[in-house]
Amino acid sequence: MSVTGAPRPRRPWKRLGRPRLSPSWEARAAFLPYLWLGLFFLAPFLLVAKLSLSDVVLAIPPYAPKLDWSAGLGGVVAFVRALDFEAYARMGQDGLYLAAYLSSLKFAAVATLILLLTGYPLAYGMARCRPSVRQALLMAVILPFWTSFLIRVYAWIAILKPAGLLNMALAQVGLPAVDILNTDTAVYIGLVYAYLPFMVLPLYAVLERQDDSLLEASADLGCTPFQTFWRVTFPLSLPGVAAGALLCFIPMVGEFVIPDLLGGSGTLMLGKTIWTEFFSNRDWPAASAVAIVLLATLVIPIVLFQRQQTKMMEQR
Amino acid sequence: MNAKPRLNIGAVRSSFAPWADASAKPLVRFEAVTKRFGGETAVDAVSLDIYEGEFFALLGPSGCGKTTLMRMLAGFETPDAGRITLAGQDLAGQPPHLRPVNMMFQSYALFPHLSVAQNIAFGLRQQKKPKDEVAARVDEMLALVRLEGLAHRKPHQLSGGQRQRVALARAIAPKPKMLLLDEPLGALDRKLREETQFELMALQQRLGMTFLIVTHDQEEAMITADRIAVMRAGQLAQIGRPAEVYEAPNSRYVADFIGDVNLFEARVTEDGGDIIRLMSPEAPDGLEAIEDDEVPVGSTAWLAVRPEKMRVHLDPPPPGPNRLEGQVADIGYLGDWTTYLVELPGGRTIRAARANASRVVERPVDWDDKVWLTFAPDSAVVLTR
Numbered sequence: 281m282s283v284t285g286a287p288r289p290r291r292p293w294k295r296l297g298r299p300r301l302s303p304s305w306e307a308r309a310a311f312l313p314y315l316w317l318g319l320f321f322l323a324p325f326l327l328v329a330k331l332s333l334s335d336v337v338l339a340i341p342p343y344a345p346k347l348d349w350s351a352g353l354g355g356v357v358a359f360v361r362a363l364d365f366e367a368y369a370r371m372g373q374d375g376l377y378l379a380a381y382l383s384s385l386k387f388a389a390v391a392t393l394i395l396l397l398t399g400y401p402l403a404y405g406m407a408r409c410r411p412s413v414r415q416a417l418l419m420a421v422i423l424p425f426w427t428s429f430l431i432r433v434y435a436w437i438a439i440l441k442p443a444g445l446l447n448m449a450l451a452q453v454g455l456p457a458v459d460i461l462n463t464d465t466a467v468y469i470g471l472v473y474a475y476l477p478f479m480v481l482p483l484y485a486v487l488e489r490q491d492d493s494l495l496e497a498s499a500d501l502g503c504t505p506f507q508t509f510w511r512v513t514f515p516l517s518l519p520g521v522a523a524g525a526l527l528c529f530i531p532m533v534g535e536f537v538i539p540d541l542l543g544g545s546g547t548l549m550l551g552k553t554i555w556t557e558f559f560s561n562r563d564w565p566a567a568s569a570v571a572i573v574l575l576a577t578l579v580i581p582i583v584l585f586q587r588q589q590t591k592m593m594e595q596r
Numbered sequence: 597m598n599a600k601p602r603l604n605i606g607a608v609r610s611s612f613a614p615w616a617d618a619s620a621k622p623l624v625r626f627e628a629v630t631k632r633f634g635g636e637t638a639v640d641a642v643s644l645d646i647y648e649g650e651f652f653a654l655l656g657p658s659g660c661g662k663t664t665l666m667r668m669l670a671g672f673e674t675p676d677a678g679r680i681t682l683a684g685q686d687l688a689g690q691p692p693h694l695r696p697v698n699m700m701f702q703s704y705a706l707f708p709h710l711s712v713a714q715n716i717a718f719g720l721r722q723q724k725k726p727k728d729e730v731a732a733r734v735d736e737m738l739a740l741v742r743l744e745g746l747a748h749r750k751p752h753q754l755s756g757g758q759r760q761r762v763a764l765a766r767a768i769a770p771k772p773k774m775l776l777l778d779e780p781l782g783a784l785d786r787k788l789r790e791e792t793q794f795e796l797m798a799l800q801q802r803l804g805m806t807f808l809i810v811t812h813d814q815e816e817a818m819i820t821a822d823r824i825a826v827m828r829a830g831q832l833a834q835i836g837r838p839a840e841v842y843e844a845p846n847s848r849y850v851a852d853f854i855g856d857v858n859l860f861e862a863r864v865t866e867d868g869g870d871i872i873r874l875m876s877p878e879a880p881d882g883l884e885a886i887e888d889d890e891v892p893v894g895s896t897a898w899l900a901v902r903p904e905k906m907r908v909h910l911d912p913p914p915p916g917p918n919r920l921e922g923q924v925a926d927i928g929y930l931g932d933w934t935t936y937l938v939e940l941p942g943g944r945t946i947r948a949a950r951a952n953a954s955r956v957v958e959r960p961v962d963w964d965d966k967v968w969l970t971f972a973p974d975s976a977v978v979l980t981r
Contacts, residue, residue: 496672497705499692501770502722511718515709 325575332568333363342562367569376553377570383548385577387464387539388532391471392525398472399479399524404513406480407487418484421477433470433541440466440542462544470538475531479524486520487513519588526585530578550574612822614647621684623648623774623806624669629678631664638664640830641678646774651800651807653817656827657853662810665827666776669808670699683773693722698772702779704763706751712762713738713747719770737765740799757788764796768803777809781816793819814854818842826850842902847981851900858906858946859979860899864891872978873917874899878942884917885976898979905975906948908936908961909968918976920946920969924961938967 334343345362348355371377406417424432439445440461447457460466490513498508536551543549550570557567614620622645631639639661646652654662667673669680671692680687687695698719706715716737720730738744741761751759760780767775780796781789797820800807811817817824818838826833826841826849834841834850845851848859862874862883872891874883876899883899891897913919925945926937936948948969961967 491703491705493701493703493705494707496670496692497699497701497707498718499672500670500697500699501719501766502693504691504693507722512707516707518709 328568328571330363331564332367332572333365334565334568335362335364335366336563336565341564343564367563367565368573370566371569371573376548380548380550380553381573381577384533384550384574387467387471387549388529388535391468391475391532392529394468394472395475395479395528396521396525399476399483400517400521402476403480403483403487403520406484407490414488421480421484425477429474430537433474433537436466436470436473436542437461440469461542464543464547466542467539467547467549470542471532471535474538475528478527482523482527483517483520486517486523490516519591522588523585526581526588530581530585533578534574612649614650615645615823620647622646623650623683624808625679625681626665626669627679627681629665629668629675629680631661631668631673632676637830639668639675642830642832643678644825644832644835646806646808648806649804651797651809651820651822653821653824654808654810654827655814655817655824655854656812656833658812660827661830662812662827663778666699666778666808666810669695669774670697670776671695696773697776698767698770698774699776699778700763700767700780702782704751704759704783706759706762706766708751711748711750712743712754715751715762716766716769718766723770733769737769740768741765756783756785757792760784760792764799768805772805774806774808777807779811780809781813782811789816796820818854826853828853844977845900845979848898848900848979851977851979856903856947856949858901858903860901862897862899864893864895864897864978867891867893871973874978878940878944879918879920881915881919882917883976884973885978886974887978889978891978891980895980900977900979901971901975903935903947903949904933904951905971906946906969907971908938908948908950909970910959910961910965911968913968913970918971918973922946922967922969924963924965924967927961927963936961936967938969 331343334345336342337344345359347359351358402421406414406421409417437444442457442459442461444461446460450457460469494512494516495508498512499505503511534551534554535549536555539547539549539552540555543552554567554570554574557563557570624644624646626642626644628641628643629639630637630641642661642665644665654665656662664673668675669682669687671687671690671694675688682695682697707718710718713734716734717730720733725733734747735744738747741764743758743761743765746754746758751762754762760783764780777796781792784792793816796807796809800820807820809817809820821838823835824838824841825835828849833853834846836844841850842854845854845857851857851859860874860876860878860883862876862879864872865875865882866873867890870886870888872885872887874885874897876883885899912921920938920940922938922940924936925939928935928937932952934950934952936950938946938948940946946969
């Protein structure tokens, strides 16, 4: 072995492996998402959580206590001592909150079911189309996002109102008029309409990715197209079903605009409750407490959603 | 197939030749089957018989129509013209799920949401078999492909070779009249592929099932099949036993597609019964081949000689036909074989291969050596197209 030239490194294999960014850079890059989460999720959340522990007062802003930084550490201690769970206690005593809470869950659950039943055939049909047609249909699903959500919901008022487009059309074919606006039915129509893309897109994503040779294998092993759907296509699309359902269910529970514009005075939903507490009653602690309870409930489906997403990523 | 199959050249079951028996009824018959995709003719009026218990290979380069031919048998494509019959029954209009053939897909197409056992049971459940019968058959299949411990694994937890065996077991489990294998070993690495080729052959003989394999790998077809159909641009170029296709190709295309070959374009000067003499500028002493078929004198023909049938000499052999002179341009040492590329004075390169039968060679052939190549008249094949 040659011994001339530069001395050999003592552990040359240490130099192998992938070249690394310096650790400080890696740490800084990982820090960015945390910064984002901290600024736009954690900080507002803490503010709302603090508000929910405060008391209502007739002042601007309408809550107490307020943190007095000039009093130093004593001020902080006094502030923390003044916080209490009164807003939550009031929520427990007033049956209206519980009713709104359950009603919201019901609205979201039923709408999710309707969305699944309408969105699945849509996504399935799209995935079975020729690629050129598929692109056009995908565009059609996404297109409504280019106009304001509020305007689209207002448009439903024009359709559903007593002398609206729906009743005009019904009269044309000789059917009796229906009075849907300001009922739960209108809220369901609005929810299904507004959230359909969120159901269709994840379903389409899994269905479009499905390997056609699996369908051929199923047919080869004796399945009719109908049996193939239930034994192969549907079970394989379950991740998309879960993703679509959670993607719709979670925001629908707290939906405010649709029940406010299309629902009647009897339509109970948490989004409306929060709005009423905040703006009509100027009861910020109660509104915050409702928001916190809502978030706590949704943590379970959100965690489920995240796990589903991770699983899908791993299977790729 | 009662007696133990006797092995012959190319692992041919010499006692098994239903295609030579005029009274034998084929299991599958393709009659002038044509398939077009858009303006392209993928399969062009192919007629072909496959017999019960046969291991039949469709061999050809990609795009030659071999897969389309198989997919028409499985029912995934519909012929534009012609007829396919299975056990005498016309398959036209019969959807894939009613056809008594099963396919093993190139991608394996294992159901990712089902376990190994559930995958194998898929076709059996469709046949509405009682539960205990399905379970027994699944166990039998698992034992057959040696996957006993893995019944509850999901496909993504298996190695490539294991997946291949699950796909095989799944296709065999419903006892089809015929098993179709679409490039079944393409995804395996070389060593595993070689092993599996022999396993497939043994399995087919044990089951007595008719196998149709589609492959572009000539070695795979040669090892496994009783007969090979070489395809070219939607048509059949030649059908025959592996040894026939290799030793007696009917065209330059087949000679060149299966294995390596040296082709000499030559003019036929004499047809003396079974020996044919030809003249080529590349062989100053003339060429000679043993050939039963008549070849018109004066016509152009091609003489095909396989590299391993060329002998390499360092000392000049006595003058005579089938003697070429040249210089070693390249040597490829493969361990078991050495390939010599010999450049003729005309500039063309001829391949000669020699088995390295002993470890030490007294006088090795070296680069730039002047060498003589000779071959026996019965080693050459005269081709007219």
